[in-house]
Amino acid sequence: MDWAKSLPGKKVIICDNLSSHLSVSVIELCECHNIQFVFIPSSSTHITQPLDVAFFTPLKKVWRAILLKYKMENPNQTTPNKNHFPKLLHSLVDQVEIYSPKNIKSGFRATGIYPFNPREVLKRVPEYQEDVASYGIDNALLDYLKQIRQPNPTITKRNKKVMTVPGISNSR
Template identity: 30%
Template sequence: MPAEMRVKYTKDQLSRALEAINNGMSVYKASQTFNVPKTTLRDKRDGKYKNEKCGVQPVLSRDEERTIVEWIVHLAALGFPVTKSQLLESVSNLVKNLQRPNPFKDGKPGNHWFQKFMDRHPEISKRVSQNLTTSRSAVTELAIENWFRKVEEYFRSQNIMDILEDGSRVFNCDESAFFLCPKEKQVLVRRGTKLFYNRVANDEKECLTVLANVSADGSPAPPMVIFPYKRLPKFIPYTVPKGWGLGYTESGWMNSEAFYEYVANVFYPWLQNRDTKFPVALFLDGHTSHISLALSEFCKEKGIVLVALLPNSTHILQPLDVAVFRPVKATWRNVVNDFRFKNEGAKIRRSDFSNLVKACFEKCLKQETIKKGFECCVAFSPLTPKVLITVSS
């Protein structure tokens, strides 16, 4: 029996078909008349099962699948196209959160479920995303203008243009790697020395991830430190400054679960304690490590508008890249050198890391530096000054 017939009949159709069979109509004719599969009618007539629901029941209800469809459409409008792997991972997490029996192999839907989902929702279509060159110089002025106009159109359609006129409600977040042994650009040695080696205590490639978050009025939001652990050692939480986010992933890099924890348990409470007016806008790159269904639902409920930056343009449109990270990394080298100098060249332990980053941020995350980054980024906007972020308030 085709899948289309299995999903179209209702409980009322089934009831009327069974009543007609009891009154003498053949199973075949009842199936054709009421559009109910013959096998279902025979099983019901013969009492083979008592399930009152019609057809093979999907793992998710219609309303739950509709929520997922709305999520896909919503993210596409904000510049975060949902991939197949993101969809399947989100469905797996949703089933787990609903505490529902998981019939999928290894707990995650496969190609069969994905294709049936697409068949049930023809308003969603698969598209091959355009390959963007890795050369940042390929980002054109027209592409930047179109991005700004798309952002404006979305904010107007949602009647939230006032967000962009208040710097305290506009944020940019991004993560960066902090090397435990940052390379020095220059060193001082005896004149005439041809080759000099700097003895280091840490692996030159060892690094930890830090998520930074700043607002257009120049205020830094609490950052988040991510450690590379499968299980977090008990001592690590005591090494992270109060109010900061703490995450851990097997790779040490950001993933959707860690980012959700940051937004829900660090950023949002900080906004509340700051008496920030909602909704707010959070601009970030469109990497899949940031987005999940759970995060989208949380942000929609709490009034946090996620906006994806134009791909390959963070050196132009992301305030953290434009004005913040460079002085931060320069200061980080000095902080590490000071630590090693005071501790006779000792290795930087992970228990030392967070407080060293805090010292770094306190030295260089200045209000004027952050505001300058936003000013430089919105200078590329073709929109009227009223629409631009008010960074001077």
């Protein structure tokens, strides 16, 4: 908390809702140093946490591409062979920029933390999109999906019971 003592005015700590991040002693210490907690909404780190946005999401995309290529080259294997795993991991490390100030800054910008811009997060939330067309989904596709959708998918029709006599063929 030494950094907080040296800065004048109110300070903010942004964190997720993990219970281990918060305790009575931490709250008291923050109050003494004019620090407020801001919690990001639950289950939203994929759009509100800079590390998730700028690092883990691109990392997952590259890893999935590497695994897809591996599966295409090795169709008989259901999972990567443990002897191939180090090579796959090395390929991942080569393709992903592990640390870069530019990448870190872009994470804070993309989540609207710095510079402060809540619209950056809101534009990623589907309910806040102005129209469905902005997703690139064709209205014809949406109409088709509405037509084929069952009115109540949890209720299924039972097949009618066919009476058969043992030993006699039912084919006609």
